Amino acid sequence: MPEHPILQSDPIAHTRSFPQLTESNEAFWTSGASGNWKLPHCSLCNRYIHPGQPRCPYCLTNTVTPKGVTGLGNVFTYTINRYPWSEGWAVPYVAAVIELDDQPGLRVTSNLTAIDPEEVHIGMRVEVCFVESSGRWVPLFRPAGTGK
Numbered sequence: 800m801p802e803h804p805i806l807q808s809d810p811i812a813h814t815r816s817f818p819q820l821t822e823s824n825e826a827f828w829t830s831g832a833s834g835n836w837k838l839p840h841c842s843l844c845n846r847y848i849h850p851g852q853p854r855c856p857y858c859l860t861n862t863v864t865p866k867g868v869t870g871l872g873n874v875f876t877y878t879i880n881r882y883p884w885s886e887g888w889a890v891p892y893v894a895a896v897i898e899l900d901d902q903p904g905l906r907v908t909s910n911l912t913a914i915d916p917e918e919v920h921i922g923m924r925v926e927v928c929f930v931e932s933s934g935r936w937v938p939l940f941r942p943a944g945t946g947k
């Protein structure tokens with residue numbers, strides 16, 4: 800199992816809001832605490848499902864349980880936010896869609912950290928890292944190989 804790093808503070812210093820934890824999204828938001836990120840996975844058709852839901856949208860069974868992911872992927876697309884939409888937001892910051900190596904089309908939306916926003920590009924290799932906030936372990940992404 801990969802050991803995904805946990806950051807000491809949130810580098811994207813704006814207020815985050817979170818959904819209520821449910822059986823379907825709990826692994827996404829809390830498994831980072833162990834350093835091993837997990838996403839919902841259908842054991843029957845062997846596919847990850849994100850966002851999580853009780854039934855597999857492919858085979859319609861309820862054989863969905865959390866399974867570890869590599870935490871590695873590519874920037875699929877991104878945008879740089881330069882405007883502080885709310886007090887306390889640190890700008891600029893990058894919002895990105897990451898396609899994970901674990902399955903074609905498995906994409907998560909997150910923030911990039913540990914990089915100058917002007918250096919971000921589509922296709923760049925990234926790895927997950929986590930920061931704790933309000934009982935959630937927020938998955939963020941940084942350039943792959945940034946190191947522990």
Ligand SMILES: [Zn+2]
Pocket residue numbers: 841842843844845846855856857858859860
């Ligand atoms: Zn399935």
